[in-house]
Amino acid sequence: MPTGPGGPPIPADGPDIPDPGGGPRAASLAGAWRRFLLRRAAGLIVNVTLLVVVTFLIVQLIPGDPATAIAGENATLDQVEMVRTQLGLDQPIPVQFANYMMGVIQGDFGDSYRFRVPALDVVMAAVPYTLAITIPAVLLLLVVGIAVGMAVGVATRADRRRFLGTSFNVVTGFISSVPVYVQATALVVIFAVWLRALPPAYSQAYDLSQAAILPVLSLTLGGACAVARVVRREAAVILEQDYMRTARGWRLPSLALYAKHMLPNLLTTALTLSGIILTALLGSALITEAVFAWPGLGGVIVQAISIDKDYPVIRAAVFVIGVISLVITLVIDVILGIIDPRTLGD
Template identity: 80%
Template sequence: MSTQTHESSPVSGPGTPVLDGPPRAASLGGAWRRFLLRRGVGLVINLALLVIVTFLIVQLIPGDPATAIAGESATLAQVELVRTQLGLDQPFFVQFGTYLLGVLQLDFGTSFRYRVPALEVVMAAVPFTLAITVAAVILLLVLGLALGMAVGVATRGDRRRWLGGTFNVVTGVISSVPVYVQATAFVVIFAVLLRVLPPAYSPAYGFGIAAILPIASLTVGGMCSVARIVRRETAVILEQDYMRTARGWRLPALSLYARHMLPNLLTTALTLSGIILTALLGSALITEAVFAWPGLGGVIVQAIAIDKDYPIIRAAVFVIGLISLVITLVIDVILGLIDPRTLGEKRG
């Protein structure tokens, strides 16, 4: 915790460097600069690797794009015509150079299938994917915190052992079930049997109601994982001296848990949510297939399995990677604001 860091001032002694001026603000600012520089360089390197690896990987996808695009009735001459039009007859390094030059201008090329800029197709789907993944992360973070805290408080000091055991079993089972299985189960229960929610996306339904099951299926497993960790953290925090003191002062429960315990849990929960969101982007692509959700999943599956649409695949992988990297960076910045120790500097 930042409060503890501030309170544990270094003790001067022989060989200890003498600090000039107001040491804390200056060193914190420097730490931030070095942190942002370090992470900025890392981001650029990661993106460069992403661009290069993506170019190389799509070459390994089985199937000839020209044959796929030309269609089953095409003659060989028509297939070769398509190959020329797509630039696939060019030498490897020419294709790579053209690709790199394009990417520098955020141009991933024209979609083989749609004949429009690939990034345009991908960006049309991104909001749909982000709508369910971001909502799911917020929900699993908040609900996981609430559930973990509640059970942690209820079972502190080895109280209510049945609750702790039940909690462990239930959350363990749920978090171990793959997201696509949960999604299918939700469809069966809420759409097919109970008929209270739509089974999939359709213009016949409102966007909000169609999003409930996809968000729920992405939320439940992660929520259980967060709750399990938060519960353990809660148990540890409740044994801290400052919490004993707060309880000794008979502070109201809301003040005790919301003001003194929750902020200390946020570091762990936020770190975890960043990892979960990155993983959820992968899960969302599968979940979208279950719910016919018009996000990146369908675009990528069609691009790989049907069209061999290299520009779309490259643009989609780049965008997903970029989202993941940026979110990780944002969460690290937030963690830095909450707890400067996470900036990676050995201070004091």
């Protein structure tokens, strides 16, 4: 607990961190973690089960007939029916669902209609490319969003620098409202066409790290602005708390004042918001991949839906995206529990 020169100790933090003398005992905290993990495990099982059901039903809504797509436009009706029988599409829906469930339990989503290899292999080959742009985007939007939000919140404390606060709200609100594909297209025009500084799309002629810059940037901009706006509002509230006023009164160094006393209270809100943003980021990544011809899950799904009607690949891709989203949410919940144990009871 910091102390002022010749004065009483200053509270190290606000009400978000309980006093060590009155905090939960180790046994109680361990019990809270056990209950938390059990709840999350049960929820994960339920969500994965629902995801499997949805991945089966979703392909039934896709227009077109995969048997016709495979047999070809010039195929006869008998040839199309033969392909449908080979694929098992002539069986009743309940039978197809039962066979699908048995396969998923064994980690088998069936063979791709187009590539004649396990559908999960086709999807997993594209996953590293999607993660190569989403993981850097996630880290970047958190760092930039929190840093910018804190800086503007401190600079505009107590309604100071109104022009800066208004400009910040206008700019971040505008950027976060622009669709990802529009941002991606604008980045291509600026940096690839006008400036000729970066490659416009993925190609083996360019280094992978260079080709990933624009996709990562397009995924980062909107999320970073959304995080910055929320962090700035939270910072304005925290800065007016009594413990922050006392710390400013003792003229603590900026690093201790903001990084030690202010940042921990902002992380809970920022991480909670980022969980929502990160889940949406997966959907945005699929669109971004289409703009930049990135060989990730986006291209696999578009090809499987629009051209091949490749049901096994579609199901495997949707399932993998859903599992990644669930894992991200679980990791964020665990981090929140470490930062603020009170969230374990939520």
